[in-house]
Amino acid sequence: LSWSNKPVRDAAGRLTEILAIGHDITATRQQAESLERKACEEELRASLLRLALQPLSLDDFLQQALDAIVATPWLGLVDKGAVFQVDTQAGELNLAAQHQLQPRQLQACARVPFGQCLCGRVALGGEAFIGEHGSGQPARFETGGIHGHIILPLKSGADLVGVLCLYTLPGVSVRPDNLALLETCADILAVGIGRRLGEQALREQETLLRNLIDTIPLPIFYKDTDLVYRGCNDAFAEGVIGLPKEQIVGRNMYDIAPRDLARLYEDADREVLRSGGTQTYQTEVRFADNSRRSVIIHKAVMEREDGTPFGIVGAILDLSDHQRLEEQLRHAQKVEALGTLTGGVAHDFNNFLTAIMGYASILKLKLPPEAEMSQIVDQILDTTERAAKLTYSLLAYSRKQTSKPRPIDLNQVVRGLEKMLRRVLPETIRFDCRLDERNLLVLADLSQMEQVLMNLVTNARDAMPAGGELRLETGQDAIDEDFVRRHGFGVPGPYAWLRVSDSGCGMPHEIVERIFDPFFTTKPV
Structure with a gap:
C-alpha cells in the first residue's frame, strides 16, 4: 500500500485528527x-x-559467463557453480570453469566420468536435472547437507559439448521464468563453446594443411580470382621467388616475375578461371638464383559449393633435372655407340700391329746390330709400340680392355710430369705449380692420369700463342647431396681435385658443351 497522511486542524489551529488514505499499488x-x-x-x-x-x-x-550468471541476484542461485566440457573420447566431463567451489570439491570434480554423480548422469542421458541432492544420493564429493541443483546439458546442435551446474537453496522451487532464462543462458554457452571448438578444429586443420603443403618439395601457390597471391609453400617462397611468404601474399605476378613471363601467367590464369577445371602447360619461371628454367605448371580452379570460383591453386614441376638426365642419357648412348665402333676398329688394328711387330722382330734378329737397317727396324718397333699403347687406350675407352686403377698420390703424379711439362712449354708461358701439403691418395690408372694431365697442359699451351700464365693446383674438398643432385653424379664425401687454369683465350659456350664428346677437337685434322 501507498499511504498519504494529511493533518486536520480546528479554527484555533490545533491538530484534531489525521486523515490517512491508503492506495493499493x-x-x-x-x-x-x-x-x-x-x-x-x-x-x-x-x-x-x-x-x-x-x-x-x-x-x-x-x-566470465559463469560469473555473470551466478551474480544475477533474482535468479535465486547460491554463489557457487561450475561448467564442464565434454571429452567424448575419454567418456568424461572436464572442469572448465568454476565459481567458489571448495578445494576438495575442485579435486573431486576435476574429471567426472559419464554416469557418475548428477553432472555425469546429465551428460550420459542428455536431460536436465532440477531438484534437491541429499546425503543419501551418490556423489563424488559429500557436501554434508541437502542442497538444490540446476544442471543443464549444453548442446551445440545434436552434440553435447558441456554441462552447466548451478546451486540453489534447499526447499526453494525454481520459478519457470527463471528456468527458461537459465536454459537460454545454457544455449548461449553451448553456441560459444561450439564456435570456439569449430574455430580450434579449423585452426588445427589449417595448420595440418600448411605443414603438409610445406613438406611437399614441389613449389605450390594459390591466388584469388583477382590473381593476387593468398598463400604458398616454402618451396615456392624460398626456391622460386626468394622472398618470405609475408612479402608474397597480397602481391600479383607482375610484382614478383619478369613482365614477359607475368603476362603469360596472367593469360593462363584467366583462361583456367573462364573454362574451369584444370590446366597444364609448359613455360619458363625465373628462380631465386635469377636463372630461367623450363617448368610444367599444373593449375586447378577452387570452387565454392555453388560452383562459383574463388581462386586458383598451382604446382610447379622443374624440368631442369629431367632435361639434364635426358642429356646425360643421350651422351651415354652416343658414347656407347662410339665405344662399340672404336672397340671393333682398335681390335682389328691391334691384329695388324701384332703382325707388324712380329715381322719387324724377326727382321731385327737377321740383321747385324751395327747395320743401318737395324736402326730402321728399331724405329718401326718403337712406332708400333706407341701405336699399341694408343690401341690400349681405345680398347679401354670401349670397355673391351679394363683400366688398371691403383692407389696413387695425385701430388706425385704432378711431380713426376713437372719436368716434362716444363719442356713442352715455351719460355713465354709462366708455369706455376701449387700442390696441397696433404697426401692426396686416389684410386686411378696412372697412365690415364698422366695422359689427361699432358692433354690439358698442351691444350692450355695452344690457347696462349702469345704467352701467358699456366697454373697447376691440387687440393681436397667434400661434396654434399646438393652437389650430387645438381650435377647428377657422385657420392657425398671427401674428394681430391686437380685444377689446370690458364690465361688463354678460353672457349665459347658451344664448345664447352662438347668438350667431353669422344674424339671432339677444334684443332685442324
Whole structure:
C-alpha cells in the first residue's frame, strides 16, 4: 500500500485528527518489477552473447559467463557453480570453469566420468536435472547437507559439448521464468563453446594443411580470382621467388616475375578461371638464383559449393633435372655407340700391329746390330709400340680392355710430369705449380692420369700463342647431396681435385658443351 497522511486542524489551529488514505499499488509495483526484471534478463542475455562473440579463449569465455550468471541476484542461485566440457573420447566431463567451489570439491570434480554423480548422469542421458541432492544420493564429493541443483546439458546442435551446474537453496522451487532464462543462458554457452571448438578444429586443420603443403618439395601457390597471391609453400617462397611468404601474399605476378613471363601467367590464369577445371602447360619461371628454367605448371580452379570460383591453386614441376638426365642419357648412348665402333676398329688394328711387330722382330734378329737397317727396324718397333699403347687406350675407352686403377698420390703424379711439362712449354708461358701439403691418395690408372694431365697442359699451351700464365693446383674438398643432385653424379664425401687454369683465350659456350664428346677437337685434322 501507498499511504498519504494529511493533518486536520480546528479554527484555533490545533491538530484534531489525521486523515490517512491508503492506495493499493500492488499491480503498479509488480509491473515495475516485471519491467526491471525483463531489462535485467535482456542485459544478461546481451552480456552472454557479447562474450560468445568476443575473441576470448574458451576458458576465459566460460569463466566470465559463469560469473555473470551466478551474480544475477533474482535468479535465486547460491554463489557457487561450475561448467564442464565434454571429452567424448575419454567418456568424461572436464572442469572448465568454476565459481567458489571448495578445494576438495575442485579435486573431486576435476574429471567426472559419464554416469557418475548428477553432472555425469546429465551428460550420459542428455536431460536436465532440477531438484534437491541429499546425503543419501551418490556423489563424488559429500557436501554434508541437502542442497538444490540446476544442471543443464549444453548442446551445440545434436552434440553435447558441456554441462552447466548451478546451486540453489534447499526447499526453494525454481520459478519457470527463471528456468527458461537459465536454459537460454545454457544455449548461449553451448553456441560459444561450439564456435570456439569449430574455430580450434579449423585452426588445427589449417595448420595440418600448411605443414603438409610445406613438406611437399614441389613449389605450390594459390591466388584469388583477382590473381593476387593468398598463400604458398616454402618451396615456392624460398626456391622460386626468394622472398618470405609475408612479402608474397597480397602481391600479383607482375610484382614478383619478369613482365614477359607475368603476362603469360596472367593469360593462363584467366583462361583456367573462364573454362574451369584444370590446366597444364609448359613455360619458363625465373628462380631465386635469377636463372630461367623450363617448368610444367599444373593449375586447378577452387570452387565454392555453388560452383562459383574463388581462386586458383598451382604446382610447379622443374624440368631442369629431367632435361639434364635426358642429356646425360643421350651422351651415354652416343658414347656407347662410339665405344662399340672404336672397340671393333682398335681390335682389328691391334691384329695388324701384332703382325707388324712380329715381322719387324724377326727382321731385327737377321740383321747385324751395327747395320743401318737395324736402326730402321728399331724405329718401326718403337712406332708400333706407341701405336699399341694408343690401341690400349681405345680398347679401354670401349670397355673391351679394363683400366688398371691403383692407389696413387695425385701430388706425385704432378711431380713426376713437372719436368716434362716444363719442356713442352715455351719460355713465354709462366708455369706455376701449387700442390696441397696433404697426401692426396686416389684410386686411378696412372697412365690415364698422366695422359689427361699432358692433354690439358698442351691444350692450355695452344690457347696462349702469345704467352701467358699456366697454373697447376691440387687440393681436397667434400661434396654434399646438393652437389650430387645438381650435377647428377657422385657420392657425398671427401674428394681430391686437380685444377689446370690458364690465361688463354678460353672457349665459347658451344664448345664447352662438347668438350667431353669422344674424339671432339677444334684443332685442324
